[in-house]
Amino acid sequence: MEYAFRDAFRSMKRNKVMTFASVATVAISLLILGCAWLLVLNSQHLANVMESELEINAYIKKDLTREDALNLRRKFEAIGGVAQVAFVSKEEGLKGLQERFGEDASIVDALGGNNPLPDMYRLKAKIAEDVPRIAGEVEGIPEVENVRYGQGVVEKLLALTNWMRTVGVIAVVAIGLAAIFLIATSIRITVFSRRREIGIMKLVGATNWYIRWPFFLEGMIVGLVGAVLAIFSLHLFYAKLVQNVVLTLNFLPILRDTSIIFNVYKSLLLIGAFLGAAGSAISLRRFLKV
Amino acid sequence: MIQIFNVSKTYEGEVTIEALKNISLHIKRGEFVFLVGPSGAGKSTLTRLLIREELPTQGQILVNGKSLLRLREREIPYYRRKIGFVFQDFRLLMERTIYENVAFAMEAIEFPKHEVKEKVPAVLEMVGLQDKLNSYPHQLSGGQQQRVCIARAIVNNPFVIIADEPTGNLDPDTSWEVMNLLQAINKRGTTVIAVTHDREIVNRMQKRVIALVNGRLVRDEERGVY
Numbered sequence: 001m002e003y004a005f006r007d008a009f010r011s012m013k014r015n016k017v018m019t020f021a022s023v024a025t026v027a028i029s030l031l032i033l034g035c036a037w038l039l040v041l042n043s044q045h046l047a048n049v050m051e052s053e054l055e056i057n058a059y060i061k062k063d064l065t066r067e068d069a070l071n072l073r074r075k076f077e078a079i080g081g082v083a084q085v086a087f088v089s090k091e092e093g094l095k096g097l098q099e100r101f102g103e104d105a106s107i108v109d110a111l112g113g114n115n116p117l118p119d120m121y122r123l124k125a126k127i128a129e130d131v132p133r134i135a136g137e138v139e140g141i142p143e144v145e146n147v148r149y150g151q152g153v154v155e156k157l158l159a160l161t162n163w164m165r166t167v168g169v170i171a172v173v174a175i176g177l178a179a180i181f182l183i184a185t186s187i188r189i190t191v192f193s194r195r196r197e198i199g200i201m202k203l204v205g206a207t208n209w210y211i212r213w214p215f216f217l218e219g220m221i222v223g224l225v226g227a228v229l230a231i232f233s234l235h236l237f238y239a240k241l242v243q244n245v246v247l248t249l250n251f252l253p254i255l256r257d258t259s260i261i262f263n264v265y266k267s268l269l270l271i272g273a274f275l276g277a278a279g280s281a282i283s284l285r286r287f288l289k290v
Numbered sequence: 291m292i293q294i295f296n297v298s299k300t301y302e303g304e305v306t307i308e309a310l311k312n313i314s315l316h317i318k319r320g321e322f323v324f325l326v327g328p329s330g331a332g333k334s335t336l337t338r339l340l341i342r343e344e345l346p347t348q349g350q351i352l353v354n355g356k357s358l359l360r361l362r363e364r365e366i367p368y369y370r371r372k373i374g375f376v377f378q379d380f381r382l383l384m385e386r387t388i389y390e391n392v393a394f395a396m397e398a399i400e401f402p403k404h405e406v407k408e409k410v411p412a413v414l415e416m417v418g419l420q421d422k423l424n425s426y427p428h429q430l431s432g433g434q435q436q437r438v439c440i441a442r443a444i445v446n447n448p449f450v451i452i453a454d455e456p457t458g459n460l461d462p463d464t465s466w467e468v469m470n471l472l473q474a475i476n477k478r479g480t481t482v483i484a485v486t487h488d489r490e491i492v493n494r495m496q497k498r499v500i501a502l503v504n505g506r507l508v509r510d511e512e513r514g515v516y
Contacts, residue, residue: 003397014385197394200381203341204446205371206398207364 007214008221011190019222022186026226026275027233029179030268033172034234037264040168042255044161049253054131056123056149058138069119072143076121079137081130086122093117118145176275179226183219183279191215191283215280223276227269235265291481292317292340292450297349299335299505309335310346311505317483319449322476324492325485326516327502333485336502337452340483341373342366354449371399374443374480376472378455380435382427388414388438389423395442409445417441417471433464440471450481457488465491492516 012019058076060069066089076085088096094115098106123138125131131149139147191198201211238261245254255261299310310332317323325333338344339351342358351358353369361369382391389410396406414420417437427435436456443451453472457465469484469491476482486492492499492515499514500507 002403003400196381197383200383200394201398202367203370203375204395204398204442205367205369205373207367210398210400 004210004213004217008217011194011214011218012221015186015190015193018186018189019218022183022222023226023229025182026179026223026272027229029175029275030227030230030272031234033175033271034230034264034268035237036168036171036175038234038238038255038261040164041260041264043164045255046253054125054149056125056131056135056138056147058121058123058141058147059145060119060121061143061145062118064119064143066119068143072121072141075141076123076138079123079134081126081134082123083126084124088120088122090115090117090119093120176271179275180279180282183222183276184282186222187215187219187280188283190218212280212284215284216277219276219278219280220273221276223272223274223279224269226276227272230272231265231268234268291319291354293350293352295350295352297339297346297351299332299339299344300347309505310339310502313349313502313505313507315500315507315510317481320476320479320481322473322482322495322497323484324495324497324499324514324516325483325502326487326492326499327508330504331502332505333502334454335505337454337483337485340452341375342369367399371446372448372450374446374448374451376436376439376443376451376453376456378458380427380432380439380459382435382438382442384427387424387426388419388430391427391438392442392445395445399446413441413445414438416444431464432460433467436460436464436468437471440468440475444475444480448480450483451475453482453484455485455487457486457491462490469495489516 060072064072070087073085073087076082094117097117123134125134135147135149138144198211242254242256294313294315297310297313298308301307301309313332313336325336327333335344339346339358340353342361345359358369383394386394392410392413393406396409401409411420411423414423417440419434419437419441422430422434422438427438430438436459440451440456443453451472456468456472460468465488472482472484473495496513498512499509499516501509501514501516
């Protein structure tokens with residue numbers, strides 16, 4: 001084992017350029033992978049935030065008395081998956097409308113003193129996926145005139161998240177393969193440049209594993225060093241990004257949960273070691289058959 | 291110790307080559323044997339069979355009573371540890387020092403470092419290169435390089451040394467140095483099998499001579515000549 005480490009470092013020193021190229025490729029691959037990963041995580045996070053803010057508006061028939069309308073609350077609360085029920089009277093509705101248009105124009109005047117708005121309930125779902133079902137049940141209540149929710153928006157958002165996840169996985173796999181083949185090539189060059197040495201090793205009775213270990217180590221060290229570089233730059237980049245988003249685009253919910261982000265870093269490190277080992281394994285399988 | 295029974299080796303290809311035809315011979319512990327014959331006679335094939343680089347097409351080879359045919363793939367390295375090799379082209383690692391070249395053979399079979407540190411200088415002293423430990427192969431003459439190769443071959447205490455044309459690249463004087471060294475090693479009890487073309491050396495050393503021609507064993511004489 002001691003010899004294996006020494007030989008691995010010796011070989012990396014001897015093939016400095018190739019080692020550097022492999023480390024750089026792993027670093028770049030993992031950096032792209034990390035960016036893609038954080039992007040997917042953020043879009044998921046964004047979807048979650050948006051989903052949780054989706055509301056269902058249930059407009060009440062106008063011929064109901066205020067008292068009957070207020071009593072409806074229990075019916076809404078009885079629907080499974082509902083997180084929150086809020087009553088918005090027509091007066092409050094008009095006030096909200098007025099606020100949105102500003103002080104310049106008096107809506108009340110324009111409407112000739114009538115309030116055309118119905119009373120309504122505003123519901124929130126616990127899970128976004130439940131929104132269409134809850135809307136359906138609300139529609140079934142006879143006192144409800146009609147139901148509005150972000151029809152289609154939920155579905156579109158979920159579809160987008162899934163799509164991003166798929167694209168992300170494909171990109172990650174493709175980049176990972178590219179990195180494996182680069183490491184394989186670099187190890188192959190090392191094996192090739194050391195074929196005399198390997199031949200002599202075999203003649204003096206070195207076991208196959210003794211011969212393989214330094215190459216495995218070399219691949220893994222290249223993978224790990226590349227991963228560390230990638231994580232380092234990704235961390236700097238993301239910290240900067242978070243800072244800027246928080247300062248200027250405050251409404252964008254960017255992911256700041258450090259434990260999730262550190263899990264990404266940890267996985268990148270493991271993937272780096274795996275890429276290195278896999279790359280070496282590929283070239284060793286082909287070249288050490290004697 | 292080495293027993294070869296009716297061994298034939300055929301290479302199938304576009305042209306089928308019968309490299310060895312029905313060879314039988316015994317080599318006893320401590321013997322010094324010359325393997326002679328023209329190019330293509332099958333000398334190299336025989337050595338390749340002995341180090342279990344290849345298997346015979348027919349026949350049986352026993353080394354210390356164990357069949358090479360029944361040796362499992364993962365047992366081969368352990369078998370080879372008992373054999374020392376000397377090559378015509380030395381096969382030294384050019385970018386490593388003399389010390390490292392010899393140490394390499396011990397490291398490859400995982401001797402602990404302190405034993406390597408003790409043994410390598412001792413062996414290099416035996417071949418007369420104690421003051422060249424930190425030189426590189428290209429700084430040495432051909433004869434010196436061959437002695438490094440011999441040091442590497444004996445450092446793991448093999449029971450047999452197989453020397454493939456050990457003097458093939460050397461001038462007559464240096465050739466004698468190398469042969470004398472092999473003879474000295476033989477005197478300590480190690481079997482030596484030397485493949486050679488060198489008529490004069492064979493004739494003067496008066497050892498057992500096994501001659502191959504066209505894959506057949508044509509002569510096997512104690513104290514023979516080329």
